[in-house]
Amino acid sequence: MEGREKRLPLNALHVQKLLLIVNRLHMLLHSTALALLLYYRVSFVFQPTETREGHELLPWLLVSASEAILSFVWVLDQAFRWRPVSRSVYPERLPEDHKLSPIDVFICTADPTKEPTLDVINTVLSSMALDYPPNKLHVYLSDDAASPLTLHAVREACKFARCWLPFCRRYRLNNRCPKAYFSALEDHAHADFARSSLYVADKRRIKEKYEALEEEIKTFRNDTAFSRDHPSVIEMIEESMIDDVENVKMPLLVYVSREKMASHPHHFKAGALNVLLRVSRVMSNSPYILVLDCDMFCNDPTSARYAMCFHLDPNMSSSLSFVQFPQKFHNISKNDIYDSQLRSLFTLQWQGMDGLMGPVMSGTGFYIKRASLFGNCGSKGSDLLQQKDQFPSSNELIGSLHRNYTSDSIPHQKHSLLEESHFLASCNYEIGTKWGEEVGFLYYSVVEDYLTGFMLHCNGWSSVFCEPSRPQFLGKATTNLNDVLIQGTRWYSGLFENGINRFCPLIYWPRRIPFLQCLCFAWLTYFPLYCVPLWCLATVPQLSLLNGIPLYPKVSDPFFIVFVFIFVSALVKHLLEVSLTGGTVHKWINEQRIWMMKSVTCHLHGCLDALLKKFGIREATFLPTNKLESDEQSVLYEMDKYDFRTSNIFIAPLLFIISVNIYCLVGGVYRVLLVGECDKMFIQLFLAVFIVTVNYPLIEGLLRKDKGRISKLVAIPVILPTLALLPFLNLLGNA
C-alpha cells in the first residue's frame, strides 16, 4: 500500500571491524603471556624451599598478588574492547514536528559560590534554544542552594530569551549558548546570513542585551546568608510573559528549589532529580527527559532530534531507556596533563559497551525515557500504579500517570499545580515510598548515574551511545590537580562501594545482562583497586633490589621475554588507543603519568573511603566540583605544568614513592657495580628507572619557582624521614 511505504531507518549501527580484529588479536597474545606469567609465579610456590635460593617469600607474594590484581582488572577491561561500534543518525527522516514527542530538560545546580550563576543561566538558555518545537520543550532548573541570585538570574534570563531564541532561529545559529557564541572566534550563524548587514546589526543589538544581563547578575546584591534549611520555592518563570506582543513561542521555564532540612538526608543530585521528576510530572509530563549538569551547555542545537532518531526507532524504542552523549569539555589543553577529558571512558569504552547493551549513564548529556525510571522494561511503569504507597496521597501525580501531555492547560490550573508541586518537593514526601530505592534516580551511591544506569540495564532496559563529530554538549572539566584528585576520590569511592555491596556486578549479575556487559560494570567498580598493585610495585621490588632479593626472572631466563612482552604490549596498546582517539605521544605519556599519580592517591583514598562507609564509620558526601575560572591555574595547565597546590594527603604519598625509587635506584646501581648480578636484578632496576621517569614532573615540581611548585614545607618533612629510614631497612635485610 502506498501510504504505508516502509520508512527509511532513522539510525545505523557500524561495527568497527578493523579495531575489533586488532583488539581480539591483542587479547589473545596478551592473555597468553599473562597465563605464562601466572604459571611462572605459581610454579615458584610449589618449588622445594632449597631451590628458591635468595627469594624471600613475602615480597614475592606481594608482587604476585599485584600482578594478579592487574591481570584481573585487565581481563575485565577487555569486555569494552570486544565489539566496538559506532552509530550514525538521519534526523532529516524524523516525522514532522507535530508528531514529535515532548521533552523535559532537567538542569541541576547546587552552590552559587562554586558554580557561577552566569554559566548556569547559559546552560538554561542553550537548552531553551534547542532545535525542537518550543511548545514541546520544558526546562526545569533545580537549585539546591535556594539562592535568590539564581532565581533572579533565571527571571532575567527568561526576558533575554525572548530575543535570544528568535535570533538563534532566524540566523540558524549552530551554537546557541550566548557566552560561547559571543566569545567564539568564528561566527556561528548559518553561511547564508553570516555576511548580511542585517545580521551584523542584530548581533550587536543582542550582544548589548547579553552584556546587560551579565551586568545584572554581577551587581545583584545577595543579602541572605546561605542556609542548609530552606522551604521549597517553585516558580513558573514563563507566566509573566504571556501578554507578549511579538508572540514569541517559548519553552516553559520552571525554577524549582526543593525543601531542605538538616535533619533529612537530601541525597544530593539524585534527590534533586527525583524532585524534578515529580514536579515535572504534574506540569508537563513529557515522555523524554534531557538531564544536564549546570556547567554542561548545549553546544549544538541538534541533540534532541538526534536522540529522537533512537527513541522513535520502532526497532529499538520499546526497550531503549536512554541515549547518552559523551561528556566533552571546552577547557581542555592540547596535552591535557591530568587527562581531564577522561579520554578512554568517553570514547573507546562507551563505544565498546554500546556494542553490547549500551553505555553507562554518565550523569549529564543523556535523553532518558521517563517510563524507564518507573519500572521494568515491558511493564511501562504501570505496575507502580498498583502500589499506591509510592505516591502518598498525591492524587494529582497518580492522575498524571494516566494523563497525556498537559502544557496547554497549565495556565488554567496554575494555582493547584503549584500547591501540588510544593508538596511533591517537600522533605517528608519520600518517607515510606520507594523513591530512590526502586523509583527514579537511586540513592545508595554518590555515583547515582552509574548505579541508576546499572539497575536500568538489570531491569532489561538498554542504552545507546551517540557521538556526532561536533560535540553536542560542552562542560567544564577539572583542570588542576587538587580538583582532579578530590573529584576522583568521590568517584572511586562511589564506584568501589558498588563493587563491595549488594550491587556487586559479578555477584548480582542478573538474568538480563549479557556476561560481557557485566564485566564492563565490574571493571568500573574494581579499577580503583589499581591502588594496591601500584603501591606494591612502586616499593616492594625497589626495596628488594636494595637488599639483593630478586623477584623477577634473570635476563637469560626464557620467562624474561614474557615479562618484557607484557610490559611492551600494554604500553603499545595504550599508545595505539590514544592515537586512534586523536591523541599525541605527549598525551600518551601524560596519561601514564596521571594514572600512576591518581592510583597511589585518590584511588587509595576512594577505596578506603568506601570501606569506612561500609563499616559505618563515614558518611557519604558530595562536594560539587569547583567551576570557577582561575587564570593563574589555567595558565599552568595550558603550559603542561602540574599544579601541586593540593592537600598534603595527596602530595605526601607521591613524594614518598619518588624518594624511595630514587634512593633504591642509586643504591641498586651501586650494588650492581659492587656485587654484579645485573642479570638477576635487571627488571627491578628497570622498574625504578621507569617510575622515576614517569614521575619526573614531581622532581621538576620540587625545583620549579612558580606558584604551583611543591612547597619545601611539605617536601622536607616527607623526604628526609624517608631517606633516613631506608638505610635502616637495608641493614635489616642484610642482617
Ligand SMILES: O=c1ccn([C@@H]2O[C@H](COP(=O)(O)OP(=O)(O)O[C@H]3O[C@H](CO)[C@@H](O)[C@H](O)[C@H]3O)[C@@H](O)[C@H]2O)c(=O)[nH]1
Ligand atoms: O547536592 C548536590 C550536589 C550536586 N548537584 C549537581 O550535580 C551536578 C554534578 O556535580 P559536579 O560537582 O559537577 O560533579 P562532577 O564530579 O563533575 O559530576 C560528574 O559525576 C557525578 C557523579 O559523581 C554526576 O552526577 C555528574 O553528572 C558527572 O558530571 C552539578 O550540576 C551539581 O550542581 C546537585 O544538584 N545537588
Ligand SMILES: [Mn+2]
Ligand atoms: Mn561537573
